[in-house]
Amino acid sequence: MTTASASATQRVAVTGLRPLDPRRDLPEVVQLIEVGFREELDPLGLKMLERLRRQASYGGWSQLLWGGTLNLEGFVWEERGRVVGNLSLRQAAPGWSGGRIIGNVVVHPDYRGRGIARALMEAAEQAARTEGARWLGLEVRSDNAVARTLYTHLGFQPVGEVAHLLRPGDLPWPDYAAPRSIWRRSRPEDRLLWAGLVEKTLPRLQAQVLEVRPELYLFGSFERKLELWLSHERESAWIQASLEPRLAVSVQSDLKRRFHVWDVWVFPPQDEVGAREAVARALASVPRQRHWPIITFVNSDTVWVSVLQGLGFVQHRLLTQMYHALA
Template sequence: MVIAEGSPAPHGLRPADVRRDLHGIADLLAEAFSGELDEVGWRVIRELRRWSRLGWLLRGLEVFLPPGERFAPGYVWVEEGRIVGYTMVRRLRPGSTGWLIANVAVAPDFRRRGIARALVSACLDYARAHGARWAVLQVRADNLPALRLYQGLGFVEIGRIRIWRREHLSPPEPTPVPGFHVRPARPTRDLSALLDLVRMAESPALRLFEPFEGLSAWPPGWPFRWRPRPLWLLETESGDPQALAAWVRREGIPTLRLFRRPQTVPSPPLQWLLALALAEIAPGPPLMAVTGEEPDLAAALMAAGFHPVRTLIGMRRDLAPEGWGDAG
């Protein structure tokens, strides 16, 4: 059952209201995720608090936005006037039948009371009522209670994403490897091979949550040197593409995307590829990298000075149209 907007709820579950809830949602996210927020997460919380001053204006603008594309889509749980639970639900993109559930947060003192389950279930009902055919979410691999909750609600794993960080150290010394060749990729000449390599390497989770757009925006000037070469290709001597290292901007942070053929690539040529890619980046803030769970890429990144920050599990649940029953 979908709980309608404007439903009276002095406590318990109700739809989030952009006019009055943004500051409380920001406070909750800061409390619930205080030990794992990075620079991007804290920036989002600061922006929520700033936007909370414009709640009535945002509410007026929401009249022109379809369900799932508004400023505070989702549900809150209220106790004694305080927001102690929140979950966001929105379309993955305008007009999509796939919806995203995110920011499942419950204040520490109110956990293990069924609040998270109620919030996620309400979001699933809302998405289904507005045409969703499937929903996805991400959960940290070490968050076992949340993982069990989502599995109990019918979500299944579709892939894992590893986030890496490297302080801005000097790049490792490139060491050529016999039988391989590393060169700057040229999208005009190499586009077909690059697209095939990315398609083979991307898991469904990467494709949904970290879509790679480095081949559609050429050349991306910042944060590279005056002669930008953000794409580096590892090939065999016969010209067979093996791996791609691509610099992108992820939430404003220089981030390395790595893709390799489905079979394992030896570590020495991957380290050569990384060394040349790292030599391209201009001095600045710490660097990030995003991969799947490939052991060979992990070994090469660690050899180049990266360390894992977190592993996220992508999960998906198919949704039957409203009235067909609910598997969760």
């Protein structure tokens, strides 16, 4: 960061920028996120907001009850005792990558255009540098030109784009052919196969920002089953029976809120036949009595978008992953 940037950060700090104090700020931050991202909240977003509200309501007990599930570090901007800006900052996973992830950058609509977002971002970069981080990553709506321009000016570069797709629950369930490939249920020891498939599909820096790592794919482990049971969720994960699988599918169902999240992968990413086979496996994994909304995230430049739109999925938003090298 330049001397001028550091001076600017110091000036704004005395007028409203300070580190996030979870016990003090979380209720207002939850309200701010709801106002700032109201149009973006699908069932998965509403679930995360509900968890934040629960943390806020439990106060000092939240870390004991929900510790480690949500990030509670970052910066806020305060105006006359009111939190009007927020940014979260946390260590990227895996920890050895040396990165920090920025999230929930939001400014109240009444206070936008005053340089608050820039001040929050500069504070986050300075904190990351102080901690010895080597890179910063974030996601932003692809159509948010103001935010993307700010991040570009601060040194961030786009490294990928993900389409956030949603299939409404009131649509008739699609007809589909039975899966043809030889599939088997995923086991915890398949985590390296899953991570390898995902890493082959995504550009390296995009995979870093999305925090791809084997620990995400511990399907069937006791710890994962327990976590799902406590959350009233169910999960079914399948991988192509091969030494080098090219297809993988997981379906997570929230039984309380009644929606599904699909994670679908095919290599090469333009393999339409493979994509349709993965979709058949995903559809076959959903019990017929649970034809609820489906959420999925797929790279926007792959065959997935057209295949899923043919099944009634609609684009909820496009998300651009951005990367900023610090070292």
